[in-house]
Amino acid sequence: MVKVTLIPGDGIGPEVAYATRDVIDATGAQIEWEEVNAGETVYKEKGTFIPDELIESINKNRIAFKGPITTPVGKGFKSINVTLRQKYKTYANVRPVKSIPGVKSPFNNIDLVIMRENTEDLYAGIEHEVTEGVTEAIKVITEEASTKIAEFAFKYAIENGRKKVTAVHKANIMKITDGLFIRCARKVAEKYPQIEYEEVIVDNMCMQLVMYPEKYDVLVLPNLYGDIVSDLCAGLVGGLGLVPGANIGDDIGIFEAVHGSAPDIAGQNLANPIACILSGAMLLDYIGEKEKAQMVRKAVWAVMEEGKVKTRDLGGTASTKEITAEICRQISLQK
Numbered sequence: 001m002v003k004v005t006l007i008p009g010d011g012i013g014p015e016v017a018y019a020t021r022d023v024i025d026a027t028g029a030q031i032e033w034e035e036v037n038a039g040e041t042v043y044k045e046k047g048t049f050i051p052d053e054l055i056e057s058i059n060k061n062r063i064a065f066k067g068p069i070t071t072p073v074g075k076g077f078k079s080i081n082v083t084l085r086q087k088y089k090t091y092a093n094v095r096p097v098k099s100i101p102g103v104k105s106p107f108n109n110i111d112l113v114i115m116r117e118n119t120e121d122l123y124a125g126i127e128h129e130v131t132e133g134v135t136e137a138i139k140v141i142t143e144e145a146s147t148k149i150a151e152f153a154f155k156y157a158i159e160n161g162r163k164k165v166t167a168v169h170k171a172n173i174m175k176i177t178d179g180l181f182i183r184c185a186r187k188v189a190e191k192y193p194q195i196e197y198e199e200v201i202v203d204n205m206c207m208q209l210v211m212y213p214e215k216y217d218v219l220v221l222p223n224l225y226g227d228i229v230s231d232l233c234a235g236l237v238g239g240l241g242l243v244p245g246a247n248i249g250d251d252i253g254i255f256e257a258v259h260g261s262a263p264d265i266a267g268q269n270l271a272n273p274i275a276c277i278l279s280g281a282m283l284l285d286y287i288g289e290k291e292k293a294q295m296v297r298k299a300v301w302a303v304m305e306e307g308k309v310k311t312r313d314l315g316g317t318a319s320t321k322e323i324t325a326e327i328c329r330q331i332s333l334q335k
């Protein structure tokens, strides 16, 4: 049995997180879920966003599945997602972006993976007002973090049969910070001659991605470009309801969809659980249950290919529960 911390989260979080738990359980994977919540819901009950039980649970299990968490807008609230990433040093944010059959989108041949550096860059949160009307934010790029994310990207490429790594940057303007980022990537690339390596400037990258996304394989980016390019790529394959993600550290994995808590449709059984369910497949890969991970992906693909059961964001009428049940049924057919 592998113990996994389950954080239902806020908004549509519980709906999509429980859907994921049910789908993973349907594969027969030996997972014991330890449910501990965090976020706004918990704040209302206990006056804290991240309760001690959660920290204890993640410290012990080292694997968590997380529904989206809402961070209140306004002063004094640091993003809970960023806090967790920094606390557990999950330096790699992995987001596989793949075309799914039956989804109306501009392309049907995308299969790339975004490796977003997850701990520094402008997200270091160092911002201040110099004088009235003049503000500054500090972009932190270190050799250590840049080398780590590049290593991670190349190792992933080797382990997953990928052929090319593209480092994305703006070193023509930010010569020192982004310059360091690509120097680190280049150095790592030399150790992996079997993987093709290229560098693309971020603005050009955006244009390339909306014109020829099929040309890209593994992208490695500093935090902020990674954030922006991720949403761009989500749009290319049909939206936020479809893109999974994982936050990986040296000995820790926290799995979560790219989308947020979608308060506008929360509690209405309308959310698309696919992004979360595919994050669950990444969790299965992480614990070595590769076959079961494939079962989940095959089931999602089968349901989408058939096209009868789709949630509203994809033009269908099915509820979260209906599509979850259909995915579980497809899994039982594979047994």
Ligand code: ATP
Pocket: 016, 068, 069, 070, 071, 240, 241, 259, 260, 261, 262, 263, 264, 265, 270, 271, 272, 273, 275, 313
């Ligand atoms: P947060 O502050 O938690 O990020 P948000 O209001 O920004 O919340 P997102 O979750 O980022 O909301 O989503 C943006 C829009 O996309 C929402 O209007 C939502 O309805 C839609 N959306 C996001 N995820 C899903 C999903 N899984 N299924 C259906 N629609 C979704």
Ligand code: MG
Pocket: 259, 260, 261
């Ligand atoms: Mg959002």
